[in-house]
Amino acid sequence: MSNLINVTINNIPLQVEEGKTILEAAKMLNIHIPVLCHHKDLCVAGNCRICVVEVEKDPYLVAACAIPVREGMNILTNTKKIRDARKHILELLLTEHNINCIKCCKSSSCELQNLALEYRLDEELFINLLQDIPVDDSSPAIIKDDTKCIRCTRCVRTCDELQGVNALAMSQKGRHTKMSTYLEKPLADVVCTNCGQCINRCPTGALTEKSYVEQVWEAIYDPSKFVVVQTAPAVRFAVGELFHVRPGARVTGRMVASLRAMGFDAVLDTDFTADLTIIEEGTELLTRLKKALVDRDKSVALPMFSSCSPGWIKFIEHQYPELLPNLSTCKSPQQMFGALAKTFYAKKREIDPANMVSVSIMPCTAKKFEANRPEMRDSGYKDVDYVLTTREFASMIHHSGIDVLTLKNEEFDNIMGASTGAAVIFGATGGVMEAALRTAYQIVTGKDVPFEGINITPIRGFQGVKQASLVIEGTLPEWKFLEGVELKVAVAHGLKNAHKLIQGLKSGEIEAHFVEIMACPGGCIGGGGQPIPTNIDIRTARMEGTYKADSKMLLRKSHENPEVQALYEEFLGKPNGHLSHELLHTYYTERFKY
């Protein structure tokens, strides 16, 4: 227990742990101090100054986010001096801001706009310094508009501290300071992974996702098009937040109902292909292990890395191209879905795939890039036409005039709509691993994984790099070579932790047969396409919702999914078979590191 310090805030006495900032102390009393550069997930920057407060005997205002409490500190958070200072800071920020709020997609979730309204800025004190800087819309996922940037550096800190990607850095100085890519190159031409974590933390509209909402409405309105939609596992635990439902609440039924009401012709589930991914990826892992252990094939790359997260895929293509053979060749659930929608599903429903439009709703911005990869056309068409984020989906609900909270729960359509608890947990870090182990262990031994309630708790939670191992016992005859083998797995979330895990593997500190990596902190529940704000408290709530939903499912292992079983019987043949390889597997491309 650290020392307690006595302070007063607005004359209210308070005991605070040593090392806490004024901002944190004020929060304990539910006193709100505005912030712009501060973010719970990131280190202190103290550059925007909007959080200034008065400290008795201190001649200057101090930044509450950066200054730790001291014994006997008397802090005031609401005085004329503070209010005037904050107004001036806001005025100065607005002198160079592209005040285009009615047309800005961040409007209403913009922290700068909210503060400007709160402080009732009604007169312009300073000259207009707005610069004419072209918008960078080179990336299929992220739009960077410097005319809306307030230089708080949240994006730079996100890209460095959470992701270890450093596609963005601060360049120039003084009033010329800006958030730059290397040599001001377009975002599409740098090491950016399109994870969108910067978008999620940007307090203004300087970083936003590239929207495909209009194209999707066009398709829905076009009677000649059959529009299929899939929804990712993590969306249903977060989209409610944009309709004032608590974080982590599962709104699957109303989500499905709203999609149907909007006019999508088929409402299907990415959870279905999540289960399918487990069968394909699990089989691939067992095949690799067999080649390595039985055939002594030295060319087999182990550990095998998961390949569900497109941010992670682009990251490894840039940063560790030498490890590309270790990546599972399985496409992500989104792309497996896309390839099957225009082949298997189209055939079953007797629809011409040329008239199909395939839409996905994802917690992710990197999925927009993934869908645009040239190799993702195995159905003979673009497998996934448009990717929308959770936020874009919510905006479509608003457009449609549906009162989503009064809708009755509905079920997904069949053929590609069924799922198990194993797919549900895909959205949380460690979920893919847990789902894979549940299935692989059963394939090999015919029994459940030896964890209570098949909950593999060592790989759950928010620890950056997680490890677990289990001894395989009681193998079936054809898997005898795995008898007594200690299967080791490792999990990382957030690309900074991916760096750590890979360094650990390279140094031998970490041993693993199978590694799951998700680009975003917390996994997809904390994805760059999720509602703003997203922070550790909100991620925790979404994760709890996820595991709770899994525990309530009747089927909790991917191979038990009846529609997946039917898919193999009617169409694919066997896991990792010829047609699987054609439609469900892919290859990777080495990219530049600098």
Place this chain on the structure above:
Amino acid sequence: MTNCEEFISQLANKYGRKRESLLAIIHEVINQYYYLSEESMTAIARELNMPAAEVYGTATFYTFFDTKPQGKYVIRVCQTIVCDMKRKEDIVDAIYELLRIKPGETTSDGKFSLYYTNCLGMCHEGPAMLINDEQYAKLTPESVKDILVNYMKK
């Protein structure tokens, strides 16, 4: 390896491959090539195992580290208030008469570039300018031309 990459690799050997070696290496690259090319910044990032965006960000923080091609001799005329009152514009005009370049431009032979700079700390002897690391003070349009003619002969 290109000459530039080889050069930077040797600099990394000399100064060490830590972040704090960055400025020392940039200084030497500027001395050699007059500016930081994409090739050199990429090579520095690789040698020091740091993000290229950060090398660029650091370089652009400093006015004297150019990231675009520069003349062999970079003329920087002080634009701050005292030199301005002492008619720094006459100096800039004299340079234009002789070299036909305005601030921000480089001569077609790649020998001279002209920029304004902030205070050189020589207010008592203004107007002042720098040519690379050499200082020149108490300038007149005539003295500037004499100085430049000497550089043109080099």
